Amino acid sequence: MKNKKFDQAKYMREWQKENMKQVKASYKTEFVDEFKEACKKLGIKQSDVFRNAMYSTIKKAEEIKMTKEEIKQEIILDLEKAYEEKNECRYYLEQLPMEGDYDNEVHEYINNLENEVRHQNKEDFDYYVDQLVDYYYQNQEIYFDNNAE
Known part of the structure; x- marks a missing residue:
């Protein structure tokens, strides 16, 4: 019989992996139980909650007409x-x-962008451009005409 060297690190990785599966499973079970209890308290069906969540996700996706790249193209010049x-x-x-x-929000971005232009810091300027694009993306119904196809 060949004498194998005990690999402590391998044993710990396997033990942690198995232990985490148990933790994740118990967390999911607790979460599901909480969800069921909440539905009972509210007097609604679980299927109705899922249906409403799916419907609102679809509606939200329909409201977003422009991608971040399209928004950036609108303002890049x-x-x-x-x-x-x-x-x-x-x-x-x-x-812009x-x-x-x-517009207080946009002016805050303008002030940051102007500051980076003054300091000739292109990297930070690009960072604030990305932040502004993210802001426009989240609020595009305010800033861009979604009816124009």
Whole structure:
């Protein structure tokens, strides 16, 4: 009989893997039990909850008409001009879509972008562009005409 060396690390990995399966299973069971209890308290069927969740997810997906890339394409010319023409930076940034005369959220992004132009920090400028695109994406019903196909 060949004498095998005991591999402590391998044993620990296997033990942790098996132990985590048990933890995940008990967590899922507890979560499901909580869900069932909540449905009973509210007097609604579990299937109705799933149906409503699926319906609202579908509706939310239908509301999102533009992708992040499409939104970026909508605003990229003003952003590029703002970075290239430092003296006219504020003018080009003010051309970005806004809700009303003064949009606090967008102006916060404009101030950050303008600051990065002043410091000639392209990496941080691009970071704030991505943040602005994310903001527009989440609020596109305010800033972009969704009826235009």
